[in-house]
Amino acid sequence: xxxxxxxxxxxxxxxxxxxxxxxxxxxxxxxxxxxxxxxxxxxxxxxxxxxxxxxxxxxxxxxxxxxxxxxxxxxxxxxxxxxxxxxxxxxxxxxxxxxxxxxxxxxxxxxxxxxxxxxxxxxxxxxxxxxxxxxxxxxxxxxxxxxxxxxxxxxxxxxxxxxxxxxxxxxxxxxxxxxxxxxxxxxxxxxxxxxxxxxxxxxxxxxxxxxxxxxxxxxxxxxxxxxxxxxxxxxxxxxxxxxxxxxxxxxxxxxxxxxxxxxxxxxxxxxxxxxxxxxxxxxxxxxxxxxxxxxxxxxxxxxxxxxxxxxxxxxxxxxxxxxxxxxxxxxxxxxxxxxxxxxxxxxxxxxxxxxxxxxxxxxxxxxxxxxxxxxxxxxxxxxxxxxxxxxxxxxxxxxxxxxxxxxxxxxxxxxxxxxxxxxxxxxxxxxxxxxx
Amino acid sequence: xxxxxxxxxxxxxxxxxxxxxxxxxxxxxxxxxxxxxxxxxxxxxxxxxxxxxxxxxxxxxxxxxxxxxxxxxxxxxxxxxxxxxxxxxxxxxxxxxxxxxxxxxxxxxxxxxxxxxxxxxxxxxxxxxxxxxxxxxxxxxxxxxxxxxxxxxxxxxxxxxxxxxxxxxxxxxxxxxxxxxxxxxxxxxxxxxxxxxxxxxxxxxxxxxxxxxxxxxxxxxxxxxxxxxxxxxxxxxxxxxxxxxxxxxxxxxxxxxxxxxxxxxxxxxxxxxxxxxxxxxxxxxxxxxxxxxxxxxxxxxxxxxxxx
Numbered sequence: 066x067x068x069x070x071x072x073x074x075x076x077x078x079x080x081x082x083x084x085x086x087x088x089x090x091x092x093x094x095x096x097x098x099x100x101x102x103x104x105x106x107x108x109x110x111x112x113x114x115x116x117x118x119x120x121x122x123x124x125x126x127x128x129x130x131x132x133x134x135x136x137x138x139x140x141x142x143x144x145x146x147x148x149x150x151x152x153x154x155x156x157x158x159x160x161x162x163x164x165x166x167x168x169x170x171x172x173x174x175x176x177x178x179x180x181x182x183x184x185x186x187x188x189x190x191x192x193x194x195x196x197x198x199x200x201x202x203x204x205x206x207x208x209x210x211x212x213x214x215x216x217x218x219x220x221x222x223x224x225x226x227x228x229x230x231x232x233x234x235x236x237x238x239x240x241x242x243x244x245x246x247x248x249x250x251x252x253x254x255x256x257x258x259x260x261x262x263x264x265x266x267x268x269x270x271x272x273x274x275x276x277x278x279x280x281x282x283x284x285x286x287x288x289x290x291x292x293x294x295x296x297x298x299x300x301x302x303x304x305x306x307x308x309x310x311x312x313x314x315x316x317x318x319x320x321x322x323x324x325x326x327x328x329x330x331x332x333x334x335x336x337x338x339x340x341x342x343x344x345x346x347x348x349x350x351x352x353x354x355x356x357x358x359x360x361x362x363x364x365x366x367x368x369x370x371x372x373x374x375x376x377x378x379x380x381x382x383x384x385x386x387x388x389x390x391x392x393x394x395x396x397x398x399x400x401x402x403x404x405x406x407x408x409x410x411x412x413x414x415x416x417x418x419x420x421x422x423x424x425x426x427x428x429x430x431x432x433x434x435x436x437x438x439x440x441x442x443x444x445x446x447x448x449x450x451x452x453x454x455x456x457x458x459x460x461x462x463x464x465x466x467x468x469x470x471x472x473x474x475x476x477x478x479x480x481x482x483x484x485x486x487x488x489x490x491x492x493x494x495x496x497x498x499x500x501x
Numbered sequence: 502x503x504x505x506x507x508x509x510x511x512x513x514x515x516x517x518x519x520x521x522x523x524x525x526x527x528x529x530x531x532x533x534x535x536x537x538x539x540x541x542x543x544x545x546x547x548x549x550x551x552x553x554x555x556x557x558x559x560x561x562x563x564x565x566x567x568x569x570x571x572x573x574x575x576x577x578x579x580x581x582x583x584x585x586x587x588x589x590x591x592x593x594x595x596x597x598x599x600x601x602x603x604x605x606x607x608x609x610x611x612x613x614x615x616x617x618x619x620x621x622x623x624x625x626x627x628x629x630x631x632x633x634x635x636x637x638x639x640x641x642x643x644x645x646x647x648x649x650x651x652x653x654x655x656x657x658x659x660x661x662x663x664x665x666x667x668x669x670x671x672x673x674x675x676x677x678x679x680x681x682x683x684x685x686x687x688x689x690x691x692x693x694x695x696x697x698x699x700x701x702x703x704x705x706x707x708x709x710x711x712x713x714x715x716x717x718x719x720x721x722x723x724x725x726x727x728x729x730x731x732x733x734x735x736x737x738x739x740x741x742x743x744x745x746x747x748x749x750x751x752x753x754x755x756x757x758x759x760x761x762x763x764x765x766x767x768x769x770x771x772x773x774x775x776x777x778x779x780x781x782x783x784x785x786x787x788x789x790x791x792x793x794x795x796x797x798x799x800x801x802x803x804x805x806x807x808x809x
Binding site: 069072080159162163164165166167168169170171172173174175176180182183186187189191192196199200203204205208209232 | 536537538539540541542543544560561564568571572575576643644645646647648649650803806807
């Protein structure tokens, strides 16, 4: 029992929404009090019928951000919280960090809790870097002495020592974020709550953050970590809470929760075996040519969103071109969760395929004999470039697909997931005896 | 032989997996498990502001105050001199005005400059801190929605900014008294008490108004108007006995600032008898308002993060 660091018991949080009280003006409140005073005798006469009606009207404006959420986090455990936008992740963190109160249920916390819902809370643009380190540290619950002790480390970590006595309004936004994270990284509560901090900053900064988070976790502190970055969640967290519509959909080891979360979100939203791309939002290029549709075909040449490891597939896309410049075609496969580029297909790889200057409508067909990917979720980026590699039309995050094992190809007794490497190859294993 | 290969592959997989899961170090875990679990749920009913918790957050209150003080006069030309320009200019304007209309805003033979500054300096402390504390929650809403701390820290810390301005203006006030040759009496020992009373009064209003302002923004538009009205219905640039007919003085004294300002003036200039009645009325009124404010603030505090 006593190894529990955070206990969440039947937690619910209700928000009032709707047209009746979009903004709370004092005059409106006075009117309401007036109304209730006037209607008081009437309510006495008619009894509870009116009250019930009133309650019904009320419930229409209610929104339950969290509904009966319960889970326990052990000491020293790093637990991820995942879920789509609006699932209640931020509300949960706000209640845990005591910023807002639950409507029902309760939370139990053992030890000092530090929450990091934002980088640089309490930063004031007019104050210098040095002053803001103290301000931010105090806001996060450090004492002045603790900050003074770690000041050097904080400054080293942030890399802004040259500008320590400059007001941070003159800092670049990157520098502000680095300074903010540096303070947060030197926070030492027993329980740390982190919300999507990795979403800001450049790649190197994110790597730093991830490294620091791992350090914190390995020191045996309890961490609750909200993120949309599944790689980070998988790297850091032992277990995961999956929230959906304010309820816990799953709470188990990270791998299985992330896998079921991804397969569900992949299955409902963007996955489609055949897409019209005329209105596709995620695209760039000068538009001299346009990819108007794309298809993913299985071994039977039928459109599909599920492919098998080491089995054939075909990627097709339709191209409408004005024929003003020479074009180069390619397709890049990325992982669905974190956008890691896995492989590239380019038309130059096939001898004699030279699109050159194309005018009119064409269909591009890329046939692959064996899909060299481990099981998981992936998607495509299709691109048309000029010879100088300037983009003509690049559509991203299309044709989401899942890769499964095919027993006719391999009899591996375990799932060939990304944890064991991204790629899979057809290889010929032989075994020969050295005796005799 | 085939099974052998598989076990190696299996083991490799396990190795990879375990490196992703970070094990807790047992040393910390045992240390922590001895601590009691603290539970938090929805609070119900009326409670006073938790003063013990406020004390634990004293460093934070100080940091907030320090921030406000630093920020207030940064990138200004004359800086803190603003704190003395305002009462001096107001004194001059009203001095000229009373001279032109031949008004008599004072009772004794104390010069107008002294008696009006004696009202203006504490009034400025009251008006300034009241305005600041009323808007303190809204101005700092990014803090309220992102981190936990006792919310009273915000209106409370604004008192410090007012005190810095007050300290400077008070020096000018003392200089003026010295120049005009007024000698304070023993009543001056009551002066610190009067300053505390000014702060308590502005806090009593500030608690109510800041909480209201967090939920109903109308308040911040009303404040400048009410501060201006208060200036005229309080004995700031005049003395109560010189202007208000004696039979109406009890009504006039219902304004808590009357007792506070008269008391301040009495403590410094020591004229006549102390305004016991109005001071008592003020103290009781402020006490009730402060108590109510602490209750009301605590009640509303729960909704700040959701509704601000």
